[in-house]
Amino acid sequence: xxxxxxxxxxxxxVEALVDDPVYRAAVIDLLGVLAYTELxxxxxxxxxxxxxxxxxxxxxxxxxxxxxxxxxxRLAERLAExxxxxxxxxxxxxxxxxxxxxxxxxxxWVESLVKAYVGDGIATDFYREVAEIxxxxxxxxxxxxxxxxxxxxxxVATVRAAxxxxxxxxxxxxxxxxRLVGEAMSQAQRVAAERDALASLIVGGMDRPGLGLDxxxxxxxxxxxxxxxxxxxxxxxx
Amino acid sequence: xxxxxxxxxxxxxVEALVDDPVYRAAVIDLLGVLAYTELxxxxxxxxxxxxxxxxxxxxxxxxxxxxxxxxxxRLAERLAExxxxxxxxxxxxxxxxxxxxxxxxxxxWVESLVKAYVGDGIATDFYREVAEIxxxxxxxxxxxxxxxxxxxxxxVATVRAAxxxxxxxxxxxxxxxxRLVGEAMSQAQRVAAERDALASLIVGGMDRPGLGLDxxxxxxxxxxxxxxxxxxxxxxxx
Numbered sequence: 001x002x003x004x005x006x007x008x009x010x011x012x013x014v015e016a017l018v019d020d021p022v023y024r025a026a027v028i029d030l031l032g033v034l035a036y037t038e039l040x041x042x043x044x045x046x047x048x049x050x051x052x053x054x055x056x057x058x059x060x061x062x063x064x065x066x067x068x069x070x071x072x073x074r075l076a077e078r079l080a081e082x083x084x085x086x087x088x089x090x091x092x093x094x095x096x097x098x099x100x101x102x103x104x105x106x107x108x109w110v111e112s113l114v115k116a117y118v119g120d121g122i123a124t125d126f127y128r129e130v131a132e133i134x135x136x137x138x139x140x141x142x143x144x145x146x147x148x149x150x151x152x153x154x155x156v157a158t159v160r161a162a163x164x165x166x167x168x169x170x171x172x173x174x175x176x177x178x179r180l181v182g183e184a185m186s187q188a189q190r191v192a193a194e195r196d197a198l199a200s201l202i203v204g205g206m207d208r209p210g211l212g213l214d215x216x217x218x219x220x221x222x223x224x225x226x227x228x229x230x231x232x233x234x235x236x237x238x
Numbered sequence: 239x240x241x242x243x244x245x246x247x248x249x250x251x252v253e254a255l256v257d258d259p260v261y262r263a264a265v266i267d268l269l270g271v272l273a274y275t276e277l278x279x280x281x282x283x284x285x286x287x288x289x290x291x292x293x294x295x296x297x298x299x300x301x302x303x304x305x306x307x308x309x310x311x312r313l314a315e316r317l318a319e320x321x322x323x324x325x326x327x328x329x330x331x332x333x334x335x336x337x338x339x340x341x342x343x344x345x346x347w348v349e350s351l352v353k354a355y356v357g358d359g360i361a362t363d364f365y366r367e368v369a370e371i372x373x374x375x376x377x378x379x380x381x382x383x384x385x386x387x388x389x390x391x392x393x394v395a396t397v398r399a400a401x402x403x404x405x406x407x408x409x410x411x412x413x414x415x416x417r418l419v420g421e422a423m424s425q426a427q428r429v430a431a432e433r434d435a436l437a438s439l440i441v442g443g444m445d446r447p448g449l450g451l452d453x454x455x456x457x458x459x460x461x462x463x464x465x466x467x468x469x470x471x472x473x474x475x476x
């Protein structure tokens with residue numbers, strides 16, 4: 001971005017950083033964590049389909065799960081193009097992602113839909129924020145795989161209908177939403193503490209632009225606001 | 239099929255039976271049971287991917303699961319073309335198929351692969367046999383969705399390698415294979431007892447060709463032989 005005088009405004013263009021080995025490691029981390037997120041989301045959504053109360057709902061959820069695997073394939077291909085081993089790039093994130101899912105195994109069909117909508121929503125918001133500070137090619141790919149899978153509308157309609165039918169489940173689902181965010185945050189902190197390159201890509205290092213500490217605070221504010229409105233969309237208190 | 243004199247040989251062509259409401263009900267049953275088989279196979283394979291010992295194996299299994307959902311979609315579309323409600327056509331088979339899976343939940347990664355290879359193998363063989371006695375359009379669709387998903391080679395290579403590494407698991411897996419067949423047979427009998435149109439399509443009724451009782455016996459012989467050679471391919475006793 002430059003103003004009409006041609007003088008640079010804000011951080012230098014990130015395109016220039018592609019040859020930087022630290023930047024490259026951070027991008028591989030970013031694509032790796034995103035790829036494993038998609039792979040596990042696929043497995044969980046497909047398995048959760050079996051919780052559906054009707055075959056029509058079951059089929060709808062199964063078809064949505066396949067969108068995640070298409071995203072996974074795109075990310076794995078891009079990692080290979082960058083000369084990285086896709087499985088190796090995902091490996092560092094396996095434990096926190098699996099731990100998140102182990103701590104948030106849905107107890108029933110409605111919990112699985114709240115998890116898919118609220119959990120995917122916050123993850124997608126986060127990856128979209130990070131997309132703004134990476135090179136255009138990486139950004140386009142991240143935005144593409146964060147695209148809507150049609151899941152959101154289905155989840156919202158089904159959860160709202162379930163609450164309408166039995167308003168008492170609202171309290172339980174509100175607590176469930178808080179637990180999902182809490183677990184997601186605690187695993188995200190763990191990743192940030194363990195993956196230096198990715199953390200400094202996001203916060204910004206000496207020679208790289210990033211969100212900065214203020215920007216990081218603002219980002220968390222936006223993530224929280226969006227989470228609150230998703231909970232409201234479901235008819236739940238955040 | 240006719241000989242060179244033009245005289246009919248064997249059963250009348252099944253094309254002529256498409257307008258028969260009993261035949262139509264049987265075809266809808268056939269496509270319905272096949273569709274629900276694929277949908278549940280998809281969910282289970284996707285969930286089993288999380289048992290994989292490596293991310294590369296996990297990704298391979300997840301990608302194979304998606305073949306099942308493509309097959310499911312083709313079958314659901316065909317049911318709709320025939321004027322049937324796809325979910326309604328699958329419903330009668332939900333309980334026996336879910337019961338089969340509940341009774342044969344794999345305890346580990348290798349059991350899940352044996353189940354996928356041996357279970358899918360016997361189901362596919364059965365549907366291919368039935369394909370021979372239905373109208374050409376139904377036959378082509380059944381054969382298409384029974385096509386290889388690439389799963390077989392992966393399962394064989396992985397199971398053989400696991401047995402090579404620890405020959406003691408061979409005994410347990412051989413028992414597992416027998417249990418899979420036993421459960422499949424008992425659920426198939428249940429379906430046959432409950433679904434008259436489908437059962438008489440297969441055995442043959444007064445005005446329809448079918449396998450006949452002799453043919454049914456011969457078919458079970460072929461299914462058993464193929465099962466035995468699949469077990470041998472895995473390095474297991476049938």
